[in-house]
Amino acid sequence: MSLVAEFSVPADEFALSHALEAVPAVRVEIERLATHSTQWVMPFLWATGGDLDAFEVAVADDPTVAHAEVLDRLEGTALYKVEWEESVERLVNAMVDEHAVVQEAVADDEWFLRVRFADADELSSFRETFESNFELVRKQRTREPHHAEFGLTPEQREVLVVAARLGYFEVPRGATVEDIADRLDISTNSVSQRLRRAHDALIRNTLLIEGRHRG
Numbered sequence: 001m002s003l004v005a006e007f008s009v010p011a012d013e014f015a016l017s018h019a020l021e022a023v024p025a026v027r028v029e030i031e032r033l034a035t036h037s038t039q040w041v042m043p044f045l046w047a048t049g050g051d052l053d054a055f056e057v058a059v060a061d062d063p064t065v066a067h068a069e070v071l072d073r074l075e076g077t078a079l080y081k082v083e084w085e086e087s088v089e090r091l092v093n094a095m096v097d098e099h100a101v102v103q104e105a106v107a108d109d110e111w112f113l114r115v116r117f118a119d120a121d122e123l124s125s126f127r128e129t130f131e132s133n134f135e136l137v138r139k140q141r142t143r144e145p146h147h148a149e150f151g152l153t154p155e156q157r158e159v160l161v162v163a164a165r166l167g168y169f170e171v172p173r174g175a176t177v178e179d180i181a182d183r184l185d186i187s188t189n190s191v192s193q194r195l196r197r198a199h200d201a202l203i204r205n206t207l208l209i210e211g212r213h214r215g
Contacts, residue, residue, distance in 0.1 A: 002116055003123050004103070005139040009111040013133035015042075015064045015088045020107060022058035025050030029165075030105035031079075041089045042105075044071075045080040049170045052078050064088050076167030076174030098126040112137075151201035159184065159194040 011017040016028065031044035045068075047055055056078070059068045064085050072079040084092075095102065095115075099122045104114035113134070117123040127136060152160070162183050167174020177195075181188045 002118055003120060003139055003141055004114060004116050005123055005126075006137040007113045007115065007130075007134040008137055009113060009134050011107060011110055014091065014107075014111045015084065016059070016062055016107065017064070018062040019055060019058035019065075020109060022061075023050050023055040024109060026052070026055045027106065027108045029107075030102075041084055041092045043081055043083075045082050046165060047078045047080065048076060048165055049167055049174065052076075074166065075179070076170065077165050094129070095126075098122065098129055100126055151204060152198055156194050156198035156201065159191060160198050163195065 011020050020026070020028070027048050027050075029046045029048070030042050031046060052073075056068075056070060059065055059080065059082075064087065065082060066085050067083040068080050070078050071081050099118060101116040102113055103116055104112070106112050115126070117126065123139065127134070159180065163169060163175070163180050166179055166183065168176070168180060177188045177191050181191045184191070
């Protein structure tokens, strides 16, 4: 049975330390991590919240970034195509060599990585390799499809992801329920119901279950 492990990683041990420090209100998310290709290592990056114009300048000046361009700019959200410096490429490829499948990579002041391994031996080897900069927060055996690990339906997960990317959870809000409904082409009532049920599922399957609370 596979394992999913969650790690916290200081930004200066992974990527974008300068940009995240320069514009601390921005939250970033890697869309996917590719394997063994200097051209396609972590190519797509979402940035949400904060001063995105200042963040764009900071990304251009970040020593871990060789080149970055904005592909899409939505309200409160930007999608970048990023070419990383060699230090980041080496780190990601080293993770792949340890059979790590990164399901999620997000950051504000530090990175949070959600990583899948085939078994406990692979996780143990990974921790030995990266023990100096990857702090294990939590691990769990998976018994359900990815979208259901926290009790979410595919529709609930989708509405949470879209809401986050549009800035719905920011203070002040960067988007409304109507914006989310327009993006998903569903009614505002459906959005509200999915958000409430998704929040309830996340709380019940994280904060209220012993051993799954990160704090």
